[in-house]
Amino acid sequence: xxxxxxxxxxMFVQEKEAVTLDCTYDTSDPSYGLFWYKQPSSGEMIFxxxxxxxxxxxxxxGRYSLNFQKARKSANLVISASQLGxxxxxxxxxxxxxxxFQKLVFGTGTRLLVSP
Amino acid sequence: SQTIHxxxxxxxxxxxxxxxxxxxxxxxxxxxxxxxxxxxGRGLQLLFYSVGIGQISSxxxxxxxxxxxxDRQFILSSKKLLLSDSGFYLCAWSVLTGLITEAFFGQGTxxxxx
Numbered sequence: 001x002x003x004x005x006x007x008x009x010x011m012f013v014q015e016k017e018a019v020t021l022d023c024t025y026d027t028s029d030p031s032y033g034l035f036w037y038k039q040p041s042s043g044e045m046i047f048x049x050x051x052x053x054x055x056x057x058x059x060x061x062g063r064y065s066l067n068f069q070k071a072r073k074s075a076n077l078v079i080s081a082s083q084l085g086x087x088x089x090x091x092x093x094x095x096x097x098x099x100x101f102q103k104l105v106f107g108t109g110t111r112l113l114v115s116p
Numbered sequence: 117s118q119t120i121h122x123x124x125x126x127x128x129x130x131x132x133x134x135x136x137x138x139x140x141x142x143x144x145x146x147x148x149x150x151x152x153x154x155x156x157g158r159g160l161q162l163l164f165y166s167v168g169i170g171q172i173s174s175x176x177x178x179x180x181x182x183x184x185x186x187d188r189q190f191i192l193s194s195k196k197l198l199l200s201d202s203g204f205y206l207c208a209w210s211v212l213t214g215l216i217t218e219a220f221f222g223q224g225t226x227x228x229x230x
Contacts, residue, residue: 033217043204045160045221052217091159095216101167102216103150103175104208108159 003027004094004107011112013082020067021077021110023092033095034075035104036066040088048090051075082114118143122207122222129229135180135194137225139207142188147209148216149190151182154204154224166190202229 005024013019025034036048051059051066059066067076079086089111093104122139129135141147148167152160162175164182172182179198183191190207204226210219 031215033215035219037221043206043224043226045206045208045224047218047220050217052215093160101165101173102148102210103162103165104210104216104219105162106152106160 003096003105004092006092006107006110008110009108011110013079013112013114015084015114015116016081018078018080019082019112021079021090021092021112023075023077023107025073025075025092025094027073027094027096029096034066034068035093035095036064036075036077037091037093037106038086038088039091039109045091049077079112084114084116087112087114118209118220120207120209120220120222122225124225125223126226127228129197129227131199131229132196135192135197135201135227137192137205137207137227139190139192139222140188141190141209144188144209144211146187147211149184150208150210150219151190151192152206152208152221154206156203160206164192197229199229202227 003026032053034051038046049059049061049064051068058068063080065078089109091109092107119142150165151163154160166172166184180194206224207222208219210216
C-alpha cells in the first residue's frame with residue numbers, strides 16, 4: 001500500500017499567488033516525520049521543510065509552510081508568493097523507523113509550473 | 117559544513133558492462149548512507165542503506181550491489197548492466213543518532229544503459 005500519496009501530478013500557479021501541494025500519508029507509528037523536497041530540472045533534491053508528528057505548531061521556512069492535519073493524515077505544502085524559480089518537482093516523504101535504522105519513503109511527486 | 121559528492125554526473129553504458137558509482141560525504145562522521153533510484157517521471161525508490169562500514173541492507177532485489185569500504189564512502193555497483201538499470205541515481209546521508217529531521221542528497225548520476 002502507498003505510504004505517501006501525492007494526488008496532483010501537476011499544478012499551475014501564477015507568479016505571486018499562493019499554491020498548496022497535497023500530501024497524505026499512512027502509518028500506524030505514533031512517532032514519524034514528514035519532509036518536503038524540491039527537485040529542479042537539474043535533478044538535485046533540495047530539502048525544504050520538516051514536520052515532526054509531535055510538533056505542536058505547523059512548520060514554516062520562509063515562503064514555505066506545512067499544513068499539518070494529523071487526524072486527516074495530511075501534510076500539505078503551502079508556497080506563498082510563488083516565484084518563477086519555484087517551478088520544479090516537489091516530493092513529500094515520510095520517515096519510517098524511530099529506533100535503529102530510519103529511512104525516508106517518498107511520494108510520486110507533483111510538478112509545479114509557475115507562470116508570469 | 118557537511119557536503120556530499122556524487123560522480124559521475126552522467127553516464128552512458130552498454131548492456132552487460134560493469135558499473136561503479138561513488139558517493140562521499142565530508143564534514144560528518146558515522147552517517148546513515150542511502151542509494152535511491154528515480155525512474156523517469158517517478159518518485160524515489162530506496163535501493164540500499166548503510167548504518168556503518170561494511171553494513172549494507174538491500175530494499176529491493178535487483179541487479180545492483182552496494183559497498184561501504186570507508187565511513188563516508190558509499191559505492192553502487194553492477195557486474196552486468198541491464199536496460200532496466202537506466203535511471204537517475206541519488207546518494208543521500210543523514211545523521212546516525214536521534215530522529216532524522218533532515219536528509220541531504222548528492223547531485224545525482226543520470227545513467228543510460230544502451
